Amino acid sequence: MTQSLPGRRSAQERAFRGRGGLPVVVVGAGPYGLSVAAHLRAAGVLVRIFGEVLGSWRHAMATGMFLKSTPAATDLSAPEPGGRLADFRRVHGEPELTELTPIPCDVFVRYGQWFQKRHVGEVDPARVVAVERDGAAFSVRLDDGQHLTAAAVVVATGLNGLAYIPLELRALAPEGPGPAALVSHTSQHADLSPYTGQRVAVIGGGQSALESAALLHEAGAEAQVFVRERQVLWGMTPALARPLTHRLAKPASPLGTGWILAAVCKTPGGVKRLPASARLMLFRRALGPSGGWWLRDRVEGVVPVRTSCRVTGATADADTVRLELAGPTGGLEIFVVDHVLAATGYRLDLDAVPFLTSTLRTDVACVPGSKAPDLDGAFESSVPGLYFTGSLAAPMFGPMMRFVAGTEYAATRIARRIAAASALPAPRP
Numbered sequence: 008m009t010q011s012l013p014g015r016r017s018a019q020e021r022a023f024r025g026r027g028g029l030p031v032v033v034v035g036a037g038p039y040g041l042s043v044a045a046h047l048r049a050a051g052v053l054v055r056i057f058g059e060v061l062g063s064w065r066h067a068m069a070t071g072m073f074l075k076s077t078p079a080a081t082d083l084s085a086p087e088p089g090g091r092l093a094d095f096r097r098v099h100g101e102p103e104l105t106e107l108t109p110i111p112c113d114v115f116v117r118y119g120q121w122f123q124k125r126h127v128g129e130v131d132p133a134r135v136v137a138v139e140r141d142g143a144a145f146s147v148r149l150d151d152g153q154h155l156t157a158a159a160v161v162v163a164t165g166l167n168g169l170a171y172i173p174l175e176l177r178a179l180a181p182e183g184p185g186p187a188a189l190v191s192h193t194s195q196h197a198d199l200s201p202y203t204g205q206r207v208a209v210i211g212g213g214q215s216a217l218e219s220a221a222l223l224h225e226a227g228a229e230a231q232v233f234v235r236e237r238q239v240l241w242g243m244t245p246a247l248a249r250p251l252t253h254r255l256a257k258p259a260s261p262l263g264t265g266w267i268l269a270a271v272c273k274t275p276g277g278v279k280r281l282p283a284s285a286r287l288m289l290f291r292r293a294l295g296p297s298g299g300w301w302l303r304d305r306v307e308g309v310v311p312v313r314t315s316c317r318v319t320g321a322t323a324d325a326d327t328v329r330l331e332l333a334g335p336t337g338g339l340e341i342f343v344v345d346h347v348l349a350a351t352g353y354r355l356d357l358d359a360v361p362f363l364t365s366t367l368r369t370d371v372a373c374v375p376g377s378k379a380p381d382l383d384g385a386f387e388s389s390v391p392g393l394y395f396t397g398s399l400a401a402p403m404f405g406p407m408m409r410f411v412a413g414t415e416y417a418a419t420r421i422a423r424r425i426a427a428a429s430a431l432p433a434p435r436p
């Protein structure tokens with residue numbers, strides 16, 4: 008079923024055709040896909056956008072979760088005024104959100120759906136299963152059997168397919184979280200209540216681990232968190248008005264306070280000009296694991312948290328897992344649990360993007376020392392017409408691309424380049 012705005016003339020009817028009369032395909036309808044599609048349609052480019060609107064926020068995050076980012080850092084990028092989260096709240100008569108009001112995930116999902124209707128229009132929920140080169144264009148196949156040729160493809164699939172489970176746990180982690188799974192990744196859960204009454208070891212020290220542990224505990228599970236770092240870090244409770252001296256010492260940015268974060272958010276283009284090794288270091292280190300300030304009371308003194316420990320092995324023992332952990336002195340300890348929840352993040356790896364055919368994949372140059380695409384200033388890869396946005400662009404443009412706050416920078420640049428290319432005559436195949 009196609010998700011479109013009833014009664015509104017399809018944007019495609021109004022659009023002039025892309026280069027060679029072909030549409031531009033946007034793969035993914037999360038914050039990045041919706042933002043770029045909105046800008047492209049406003050520029051009059053024929054766009055087909057595929058994926059479930061805010062699909063990751065509906066299926067890869069557990070019910071009851073909140074956003075870690077502040078309302079001001081959570082706007083999708085619209086080509087005209089009126090599409091901000093604050094506008095959505097106002098239009099629906101909902102109270103304004105401040106830095107002191109964590110945003111429930113379901114509010115963000117409703118905002119994304121409203122944004123889609125208002126600024127994007129038609130979205131086809133089919134999944135893209137294959138993209139390959141077809142002369143100077145691209146051949147795109149969908150899971151419902153459709154096939155189309157595209158002038159350009161924008162990959163906006165976020166972290167889908169990139170979940171990382173450490174090697175020591177992987178053997179006990181089948182693809183889905185099904186009843187038999189002894190190990191699963193946080194992205195496999197939209198609901199943690201099936202673990203009520205069970206002993207669950209949560210591995211990781213970031214927001215995902217800490218919030219999952221709180222939700223498990225609140226659902227009546229016996230959760231325990233195992234963290235590699237020496238301590239758990241928590242965000243600072245925001246102050247609505249900060250004195251000038253504080254603002255100068257630690258300027259604010261969409262990702263938090265501090266000069267480095269402020270600089271990388273202000274100038275993603277500046278990040279791109281850094282040597283690849285410096286960009287990768289920024290990508291890996293700029294934002295370490297931490298929990299949101301508003302989560303602290305639900306974890307500290309409530310859920311047991313063991314720091315300075317590393318998983319060294321896991322074996323299945325009937326319906327339980329024997330989890331082996333090395334402590335700070337290297338001594339091994341065994342914990343027997345019913346389930347292990349890996350809140351161990353994601354790895355950017357183009358090889359794991361399932362719909363890029365191997366020939367196309369090998370033509371995409373990567374940032375040296377990584378498996379993330381090397382992109383130019385308009386997010387175009389070494390394959391002309393193939394663009395990557397969102398997290399996959401973070402090793403080029405900095406950590407802001409991992410968050411909704413990066414949608415404006417990315418969407419405007421991609422749309423400007425594609426709109427300009429659409430006005431050119433089609434290249435010879």
Ligand SMILES: Cc1cc2nc3c(=O)[nH]c(=O)nc-3n(C[C@H](O)[C@H](O)[C@H](O)COP(=O)(O)OP(=O)(O)OC[C@H]3O[C@@H](n4cnc5c(N)ncnc54)[C@H](O)[C@@H]3O)c2cc1C
Binds near residue numbers: 035063074
């Ligand atoms: C637990 C958690 C909490 C987070 N909290 C925050 C936060 O508070 N603030 C923040 O800014 N960021 C947060 N993030 C990061 C967040 O994922 C990104 O900011 C944002 O979702 C990135 O948008 P995106 O469009 O790149 O990807 P996504 O939101 O993941 O959207 C991807 C889209 O691609 C679609 N898709 C995937 N594969 C295909 C396919 N083959 N064919 C068609 N469609 C496909 C999906 O259905 C979806 O529509 C969080 C992430 C996690 C995991």
